[in-house]
Amino acid sequence: MTIQVKATAAHPAVTTEQISETDKRHTIHPWADLATAPTTGDLVISKGEGYHVYDSDGKRYIDGIAGMWCVNIGYGNVEIAEAIAKQAQKLAYYTPFGAMTNPLSAELARVLAELTPGDLNRVQFTTSGSGAVDSAIRFVHFYFNAIGKPEKKHIISRLESYHGSSYLTASLSGKQVDRTYFHYMDDIIHHISCPNPYRREPGLSLEAYCQQLLGEFEDKINEIGADNIACFIAEPIMGSGGVLVPPTGYHKGMKALCEKYDILYILDEVVTGFGRLGHFFSAEPVWEIIPDLITCAKGITSGYQPMGAVIISDRLFDRISGDNAPEAAYFTNGYTYSGHPITCAAALKNIEIIQRDNICEHVREVGPYFIERLKTLEKYDIVGETRGNHLMACVECNISGNPVAAEDKDITAARTVDKFCDEAGLIVRPYEALLILSPPLVIDKEGIDQLVSILAQSIEQATEELKAKGLI
Template identity: 75%
Template sequence: MTVSKSTEDITEIDKRHIVHPWADFATAPSQGDLVISRGEGYHVYDSDGKKYLDGIAGMWCVNVGYGNREIAQAIAHQAEEMPYYTPFGAMTNPHAAELAKVLAELTPGDLNRVHFTNSGSTAVDSAVRFIHFYFNALGQPEKQVIISRTDSYHGSTYLTASLSGKAVDRTYFKYMTDIVHHVSGPNLFRRNKALSEDEYRQQLVDEFEQKILEVGPEKVACFIAEPIMGSGGVLIPPPGYHKAMKQVCEKYNILYILDEVVTAFGRLGEFFSAEAVWEIVPDIIVCAKGITSGYQPLGATIISDALFDQISGSNAPKDAYFTNGYTYSGHPVACAAALKNIEIIKRDKLCEHVKDVGPYFIEQLKTLERFDIIGEIRGNHLMACVECNISGNKTAAQEEDMATALIVDQFCDKAGLIIRPYEALLILSPPLIIDREGIDKLVSILAQSIERATEVVAEKYTLQAKCI
């Protein structure tokens, strides 16, 4: 079916019929949306033909860029050969089996058991369900509590939304509070500056251990963490943080879930960052997004042999059916897309490319700290955040900081750059194929937009002296 309606027609249909993720219901019935109709490389085009540099890779995920014919052909071929068959019980398909093998080879340690899902949310949900199943099978049903962190994001199922710790995302929904607890997430920008980074790390670790003791170690099943907290503001932990948190988990027999939905498949210059960047081997890794570069929906929960072997085979309890999974788990078309995507990342040396251009990206962005409305610019390779801070308040973002971020975003949009505003944050995660020329263009547009926003907010707010 060919869609050939005008932009006005599309936006009217959209307003009438689509309920968008994270829609503002106060404006949703009347506000039109940007209609993105095609993409090429690290650019996308709207339905009127306007070209935008995609500074967010769709949603952290279009790692190999838009218009990749090889992936499109792999999808088409598999759809013709066999579009779908049930993954339940003892059924499988060649592409799911091969992808599981490839993921096992790419992940560290003994993370060799793959449970396929539809998304990052369902991958996290499945990881927690596996852990509950695991402790129940071992005769420890009291170990149910999951500890997560403030400013985290782990998904939008009932369980994963409850795990997520972004305060602004908690609105009129119901959240689980009996088995979900939160501790402070690392935020070096907002920390007490009297503390060194090492002291701050220890403060976070001590808080985590105290929470375990408060709840009771016999009740805590797992801790979940993003390596870098993505949509919470690209919050990078102090050195040694993940190793120290893992050591606390090991002390109290608590399992460690590393949520690599954003960071895996090259965004930090590695297929998986767990061991290569953070020097840990978690008990479970969850991934999605970059696994197919967004060409198909797919997620995976990757479990260690050490866990799986304790509750399977001769060690399995009576009637040990793992009744968790999805109609589209291991979908052959999605798995074909993932295999081709991984092949391209390896062949085109995209991880090496990210290691080359990533530091340049952060270095160029850092030059924007010269503007008075910017509080901090932080990032790691092709994952960055520009935090607006005209209020001078280092404890929490203020209304004027959030308004400033939206104004910068509006100027970027007009100039042909898509970024992701969230509260006082401007989040950036371009496709991994971006080159220095693209980075220079992105930073140039962002600089011009910040400069224009500075003029606008100066009339409305009193700019505070920078103190970084």
């Protein structure tokens, strides 16, 4: 049987319609709407350059979401492409299991240990953020079993959090809109309130709101029993749940409670790692904490290769290894492609570029400008709030006036703005009543001005359409 290959780089004449039809027939996309997937065509992105991407018809867009929080150094970087190609010719793959390694995996682990705070010096590589979080939880359970505390199994997460889409990590995630017809674990996973200052009680100060959140956490610990709780997991800023920036002192307070009750603190830096907040990792320089474990992915290779990692404290690892190892202490967790040589080559070159080109410093310069420019959008009636930190931001639509939660008309407003953004050449990420933004870290002030200008124009157009429909 001969299979005819139609859509490849060797056949660039394939039309957008043909690509779309093939895709609809054969591909199940993440977060696909199954009601419309068989009939609705997708945007076909075929090229990227800097902070722009191009569709298959040649239309250029400002990529306001960096692919998916990840293309930090921008598109079309020749250096990283050459590093990938060179390593593929030298050693494409060898098993990482047991006592096997490769030079790049060992070097990347050393570099990550240098970049992370405190004694976080032990690295297990994965192939995604979901895998990193999954491995972090498995390590925590292994750890407490190994030291004779098998009752410490329970995990506290937060509403509106996102930690992945594996069986375990989807259960850890707290975005209610994502919970559909799958099954979710609910025996050892618990969710507490997320820090959402915009939706706090009217008249409640940020300081009082922070104490309220800390009090809820401690109440949940006492309800479950500290002796039963293994860990707390948190994104520094809640990403896809709405770019929720916690009040000052939140993470320090939560970490102090974890230390008080012998609960491990996992900081999920899958989105915030590798420069998005102006630092390789935000734990210590931004939030003033040193967690017990850090998870990362996305920006570790700037999306040029799939990779993740969990970075673990020496204090924890040393207690269950060497002379302290329990009987038959095999850590039977990992992946065929853990520490893949090509992926490690991409990560090492990516880190080199970020350091050499002072990209973190650039983010610290343009990030406040980005947030300041977005704040100007709050003059529009359909915008409830703009918020964020450096190159991680969100515009929340609120035409209902509901101070507690978004309503259907707020969601319609955001989708309408998104439609006009797409027409004008700007890709944003709509979620419920939110327009989420995370452009490549190489974006400059000119690009930021263009991005905000398109948003403003789209909000104005959306406002007119919503008025015509009688929604405002």
